[in-house]
Structures are given as C-alpha cells and as structure tokens.
Amino acid sequence: MAEVRFIQRHSLLTRIVHCTVAVSCVWLMISGLFVFVPAIAAANPDLTRFMKITHRVVGVVFICMPIIGIIGSPKGVAEFFKKYFKKWTPEDVEFMKKFVPYMLMPKKVHMPDQDEVKSGQRIADGMLVISGLMMAISGLALWLGGSVAHASAETLAVMRFIHDLFFLLMVIFVVAHAFLGGGVFQPYRGGTVKLMFGNGQVSEANALYHWGFWAREELEEGAKIVVRTVPDEDRKRISSKASLGVAATTTGVAAVAAKADEAVRNAVDEAQADPKE
Numbered sequence: 346m347a348e349v350r351f352i353q354r355h356s357l358l359t360r361i362v363h364c365t366v367a368v369s370c371v372w373l374m375i376s377g378l379f380v381f382v383p384a385i386a387a388a389n390p391d392l393t394r395f396m397k398i399t400h401r402v403v404g405v406v407f408i409c410m411p412i413i414g415i416i417g418s419p420k421g422v423a424e425f426f427k428k429y430f431k432k433w434t435p436e437d438v439e440f441m442k443k444f445v446p447y448m449l450m451p452k453k454v455h456m457p458d459q460d461e462v463k464s465g466q467r468i469a470d471g472m473l474v475i476s477g478l479m480m481a482i483s484g485l486a487l488w489l490g491g492s493v494a495h496a497s498a499e500t501l502a503v504m505r506f507i508h509d510l511f512f513l514l515m516v517i518f519v520v521a522h523a524f525l526g527g528g529v530f531q532p533y534r535g536g537t538v539k540l541m542f543g544n545g546q547v548s549e550a551n552a553l554y555h556w557g558f559w560a561r562e563e564l565e566e567g568a569k570i571v572v573r574t575v576p577d578e579d580r581k582r583i584s585s586k587a588s589l590g591v592a593a594t595t596t597g598v599a600a601v602a603a604k605a606d607e608a609v610r611n612a613v614d615e616a617q618a619d620p621k622e
C-alpha cells in the first residue's frame with residue numbers, strides 16, 4: 346500500500362449542481378428537437394406530447410439548480426468569477442497557440458503551466474454559461490409570453506431566434522466540453538470525469554500536469570490536500586503520466602520541485618533584501 350496525495354478541486358455542492366445541469370441540459374436538447382422540429386413532431390405525435398411536457402419540467406430544473414447553487418454558496422460564485430475573469434498571461438496565450446497540435450499529438454507537444462482554469466477552458470465554459478443563460482431567458486419568455494403574458498408575435502419570434510441560435514452554440518460547446526471533460530481520449534483520459542461525476546479530487550500528478558500554477562499553490566497551502574492510501578499498482582497509475590510520454594510526477598518529485606521553488610524564492614528574497622539590514 347502507498348499514500349497518494351490528491352487535491353479537492355470541486356465541492357459537493359458544485360458537483361451536484363453541475364451533474365443536475367449536465368443531465369437536464371442533455372435532456373432539454375433531445376426533447377427540444379421534438380418541440381422545435383416539426384418533421385420529428387409529426388412523425389411521433391404521442392412521444393412529442395411527452396417530450397413537450399418534460400421540456401418544461403426539466404427546463405425548470407435547469408434554471409433552478411444554478412440558483413440553488415448561488416444561494417447555497419455565494420462565496421463559491423465569487424470564486425468562480427474570479428478564476429474565469431483573469432488577465433491572460435503569456436502562458437495562457439501559448440496554451441491556445443499549441444492547443445490543436447496538443448490535441449493531435451499529446452505525447453509530443455509540451456504545454457505551459459496553467460492556472461486553476463486553463464485559458465481555452467475559460468472561453469469554452471464561459472460560452473456554456475452564457476448560452477445556458479440565454480436559453481433560460483428565451484425559453485421562459487417563450488413559455489410565459491405565449492401563455493400568461495400574451496407577448497406580441499414579433500417578441501416571440503425574436504425569442505425563438507435567440508433560443509435556436511444559442512441551442513446551436515450549446516450543441517457545439519457541450520459536445521466539445523463533454524468530449525474533453527468526459528476524459529475519453531488523451532490527454533484528458535484517466536480521471537477528469539471524476540472531477541464532476543465522482544469525488545471531485547484530482548491526483549497531485551494530474552493536477553501538476555494540467556494546472557501547474559494552481560497545483561503548486563494548493564500543494565503549498567495544503568488546505569485542500571487529501572491523502573489516500575491506495576494499493577501499490579494503483580499508485581503507479583495515479584501518480585504517473587508515463588502514458589503521455591511525460592516524465593512521471595510522483596509525490597516525491599513534486600516535493601522536490603516544491604522545495605526547489607522555495608529555494609528559488611528564498612534566493613530572490615535575499616537578493617532583493619537591503620544589504621544594510
């Protein structure tokens with residue numbers, strides 16, 4: 346048996362909100378096809394009636410769940426915006442430039458260290474949040490404007506256009522997000538899906554590999570570190586990136602790297618210190 350360090354990346358509340366939103370979003374996309382594509386509706390009248398009802402019920406869940414998350418953890422919302430609205434660093438730009446070659450040849454392309462959320466991830470997740478918001482607003486307007494509020498035909502047409510437009514954007518970004526987040530292929534294979542659909546923890550090696558700046562901060566701070574005892578054969582798999590052709594990053598190596606960082610910081614502090622003191 347061996348001890349392996351993990352970092353708690355997402356809280357239980359975040360995971361519950363994300364999981365419910367993800368499942369309801371996929372259901373809304375499927376049921377939406379029955380509501381908005383006349384050919385599908387005409388070919389399946391009974392199923393369409395069922396899908397129309399679920400589109401509204403699941404729509405309410407899709408809207409309410411993030412609101413529950415906001416009420417449950419206002420601090421978490423502030424942190425969310427802080428990590429997404431960060432000024433881009435040269436590493437962020439380099440990451441974007443190398444992204445396509447990296448996807449095609451993850452063993453050969455070496456990515457720079459990243460903050461808690463990678464630059465490309467900030468754009469993609471941001472698009473998901475904006476699209477979800479626009480879908481929610483236009484969906485509510487179509488529902489209530491057509492029944493309770495008696496909105497004009499022009500208003501409903503505009504809302505329908507917005508709903509269709511953001512549906513298309515949502516399909517593109519949800520497919521890309523699920524492809525990467527689901528961790529089906531390298532370089533994201535091996536645990537990414539557990540970040541939202543599991544215990545929310547990332548191994549030290551994976552954290553250092555994907556989000557180097559953030560991982561080193563967390564390892565130094567220690568508040569989110571979880572030490573788990575795992576069988577020896579699992580430790581090798583968890584703490585190695587050998588499958589990517591990247592040098593293995595074990596707890597020991599990370600500790601040495603942290604020490605080296607500290608030594609550099611001390612040397613800089615000393616160099617900057619007033620020699621008279």
Ligand code: HEM
Nearest residue numbers: 359366367370470473477519522523526527537538540541
């Ligand atoms: C359908 C399958 C989906 C999968 C497999 C999936 C997977 C993931 C994973 C693994 C993460 C964590 C990434 C990280 O820690 O860096 C994540 C984060 C996120 N996902 Fe998804 N997701 C899915 C659907 C969705 C949908 C439908 C939305 C929105 C409409 C969404 C919005 C987000 C957002 C905003 C985050 C960032 C949360 C944060 O950092 O606090 N996801 N997703």
